[in-house]
Structures are given as C-alpha cells and as structure tokens.
Amino acid sequence: MTYETILTETRDRVGLITLNRPKAMNALNGTLLTELIDALTAFDADENIGAIVVTGSDRAFAAGADIKAMASASAVEMLTGSFVELFDGIRKARKPVIAAVSGYALGGGCELAMSCDMIVASETAKFGQPEITIGVIPGAGGTQRLTRAVGKAIAMEMVLNNRTLSAQEAQQFGLVNRVVPTERYLDEALMLAADVASRAPLAVRLGKESVNKAFETSLAEGLEFERRAFYFLFATDDQKEGMAAFVEKRKPKWKGK
Numbered sequence: 001m002t003y004e005t006i007l008t009e010t011r012d013r014v015g016l017i018t019l020n021r022p023k024a025m026n027a028l029n030g031t032l033l034t035e036l037i038d039a040l041t042a043f044d045a046d047e048n049i050g051a052i053v054v055t056g057s058d059r060a061f062a063a064g065a066d067i068k069a070m071a072s073a074s075a076v077e078m079l080t081g082s083f084v085e086l087f088d089g090i091r092k093a094r095k096p097v098i099a100a101v102s103g104y105a106l107g108g109g110c111e112l113a114m115s116c117d118m119i120v121a122s123e124t125a126k127f128g129q130p131e132i133t134i135g136v137i138p139g140a141g142g143t144q145r146l147t148r149a150v151g152k153a154i155a156m157e158m159v160l161n162n163r164t165l166s167a168q169e170a171q172q173f174g175l176v177n178r179v180v181p182t183e184r185y186l187d188e189a190l191m192l193a194a195d196v197a198s199r200a201p202l203a204v205r206l207g208k209e210s211v212n213k214a215f216e217t218s219l220a221e222g223l224e225f226e227r228r229a230f231y232f233l234f235a236t237d238d239q240k241e242g243m244a245a246f247v248e249k250r251k252p253k254w255k256g257k
C-alpha cells in the first residue's frame with residue numbers, strides 16, 4: 001500500500017512506520033493520522049509482525065496537530081470530526097508499539113508518543129505541550145497521560161506554561177525508556193521491538209493489556225484482570241513450551257498458541 005504522508009516497511013518481525021511530512025515538521029493532519037492508523041492496524045493484524053515502531057525524522061518526531069488545518073475550525077466541526085478520536089487507534093493496537101523519538105515531540109506529537117507503549121528517545125528529543133501558547137489545551141490525551149507519566153507538578157507546568165522536557169529530563173521523570181545518541185535511536189528502538197517480537201506472543205499481548213489496566217481501572221480490578229490473564233496463559237501451548245524449555249535447559253520455540 002502506498003501512502004501520501006507516511007512510509008512503511010518491515011524489518012523481519014517488526015513493522016516500521018515513518019511519519020513523512022518533512023516540510024511541516026510532521027504536523028499531524030487528518031490524512032497523516034488516518035494513514036498512520038491504517039498502517040498500524042494492518043501490522044497489528046499481520047501474524048508475521050510481533051511489534052511496531054513509529055518514528056519521524058531526526059529533526060521532528062511530530063510538531064503537533066496541524067495548526068494551519070485547525071485554525072479556522074469551529075467547535076462543532078471539531079466535535080463532529082474524527083481528528084482527535086483517531087488517536088484512539090494507537091491505544092487499540094494489540095501488539096506493542098514503540099515510539100522512536102528525535103527532535104520535536106510537541107502537542108499532538110508528544111501525545112502520539114505517549115499513546116505508544118514505550119519511547120526510545122534521541123539526545124535531541126524535546127517533549128512539550130505548547131497548546132497554551134495558541135489559546136487551547138491538549139486534546140489527544142496530553143493532560144491525562146502526561147500526568148500519569150510525570151506527575152502533577154511537572155504536567156501542570158508543561159500544560160499551563162509550555163515547559164518542555166529535554167530527553168534527559170523525560171527519562172528522569174519516567175516518560176521515556178532510554179536516551180541514546182541521535183545516530184542510534186532508531187536502531188535502538190528497532191532492536192527493542194525485535195526483542196519483544198521474539199517473545200511468546202500471547203503473553204506479550206496479555207502483559208500489555210495488564211499494564212494498561214493499571215492506568216484505566218482501580219488496583220482491585222487491575223489485580224483481578226492480571227490474575228485471570230495469568231491463569232489463561234496456562235491454557236496455551238507456549239506456557240507448556242516455555243516451562244519445559246526452562247527445565248530442559250534449552251531455548252523455547254513459541255507458536256503463539
């Protein structure tokens with residue numbers, strides 16, 4: 001499938017999606033988000049793919065929602081349009097999605113990165129929610145995901161006063177998994193994705209769902225969900241294989257069954 005605003009490729013069991021609107025710093029318009037979700041959904045449904053990486057360019061992961069496309073929108077157009085809802089497509093992915101972030105991850109770009117399951121950042125990555133400077137607030141999860149990731153004090157400063165986080169600060173506050181030199185961030189994200197893609201697929205899927213429950217439910221409900229997922233995995237071939245391989249001191253061969 002050929003897209004207008006993204007590039008896609010596969011690297012063994014990893015699907016790679018590259019945002020590709022260089023002249024607009026990968027600003028997210030309806031076309032880009034629709035194409036991104038389309039490619040993500042296709043990789044998610046492909047049994048040969050075990051994990052997905054979303055990246056931008058060295059200069060900009062994404063500089064936010066496309067302000068030029070949004071500037072004249074009415075409240076009713078925003079409400080009845082699907083732009084912000086499109087972000088939900090990332091959350092719906094069953095397979096792990098890793099953001100490889102370099103340069104600007106601002107506004108919707110920061111929200112896009114935070115919608116992924118893990119973030120690998122280059123030393124030049126800058127995370128921010130500058131919506132306050134254009135008279136609005138984040139609309140694609142920024143106030144919620146940022147607060148859960150970095151805590152109230154820093155989230156307030158970012159949302160109310162346009163504080164940006166350097167890659168090092170983002171790592172210190174728990175927003176990103178690791179920070180690496182710019183020439184290595186994509187390879188590092190691809191390696192992490194390949195590692196995860198090599199693991200027992202059903203356990204990866206239920207592990208992801210269980211961690212996400214921690215953000216969406218009470219502790220009691222989350223613990224209950226985790227326990228049931230754990231029991232369920234004992235009905236899979238991969239549990240038998242994984243534990244037998246440990247006992248027999250060999251590498252397991254996963255079937256995803």
Ligand code: CAA
Nearest residue numbers: 023024025027063064065066067068107108130138139140
């Ligand atoms: N929307 C549309 N176009 C954008 C854009 C955006 N979010 N960000 C950058 N661009 C465009 C610029 O307009 C410029 O285009 P032209 O050459 O046609 O003028 C091009 O990308 C290069 O940008 P700059 O010349 O500004 O580059 P810079 O290096 O001087 O600055 C920047 C880079 C700091 C990222 C700056 O472009 C900037 O502040 N961008 C806007 C960031 C922002 O406010 N994002 C939040 C958007 S709202 C949102 O995301 C809502 C939500 O929650 C969903």
